[in-house]
Amino acid sequence: MELLGLALALLGAALAGGLAGVGSAIGTGIAGESAAGVMSEDPGKFAKCLMLQVLPGTQGFYGFIIVFMVINKLQLYSTPLIISWTQGLMIFAACMPVALACWVSGIFQGKTSAAAIQMISKKPEASGKALILPAIVETYAVLSLVTSMFLLLGIQLG
Numbered sequence: 001m002e003l004l005g006l007a008l009a010l011l012g013a014a015l016a017g018g019l020a021g022v023g024s025a026i027g028t029g030i031a032g033e034s035a036a037g038v039m040s041e042d043p044g045k046f047a048k049c050l051m052l053q054v055l056p057g058t059q060g061f062y063g064f065i066i067v068f069m070v071i072n073k074l075q076l077y078s079t080p081l082i083i084s085w086t087q088g089l090m091i092f093a094a095c096m097p098v099a100l101a102c103w104v105s106g107i108f109q110g111k112t113s114a115a116a117i118q119m120i121s122k123k124p125e126a127s128g129k130a131l132i133l134p135a136i137v138e139t140y141a142v143l144s145l146v147t148s149m150f151l152l153l154g155i156q157l158g
Contacts, residue, residue: 005088006080012095013070016148019099020063023106027056027113034114038121045120048127052117055134056109059102062145066098069152081157094151101144109137 035049070091075081083091116130 002082005083005085006074008085008088009070009074009083009091012092012099013067016070016095016099016102017060017063017067020066020102020106021060023103024057024060025106027059027106027108027110028053030107030110031056031113031117034117038117041121045124048120048124048130049117052113052120052130052134055113055138056106058138059106059109059141062098062102062141065145066095066148066152069149070095073152073155073157083157087155087157090155091152094148094155096148097144097151098148102141105137105141105144109134109141112137 031053035053038045038049071077073091074083112134116133119130120127
């Protein structure tokens with residue numbers, strides 16, 4: 001029972017890293033499918049397609065940042081802290097903004113990137129505008145990262 005707090009905190013971290021990674025994998029896959037179609041017609045559009053495909057991959061990094069913060073907070077590299085159930089639940093809750101928002105935003109950013117890739121296949125001169133569309137989705141992933149970071153930083157342990 002004394003490890004329940006630690007288990008909850010680690011579950012939150014695992015969900016932050018895992019769900020954000022899943023969102024990124026799905027999003028980059030969606031954009032990659034679109035990019036492959038465009039590049040099969042015009043291989044010269046590789047750089048523009050690649051830039052739009054990698055955008056949904058950032059959500060996975062945001063999840064990883066939160067995992068790293070939790071690992072440091074719990075001192076898992078040395079002697080792990082034994083924390084209360086309440087503290088574990090607080091860490092779990094702090095991980096949820098990045099876990100959920102990055103999971104969903106990674107997928108939707110992939111869809112928006114795929115549409116932007118199709119846009120530059122027809123109008124290569126509009127690549128700057130095409131980049132802005134999925135970047136707007138990124139805003140919410142960044143806000144979730146900052147939210148999780150502030151929540152984690154506000155939790156006092158030990």
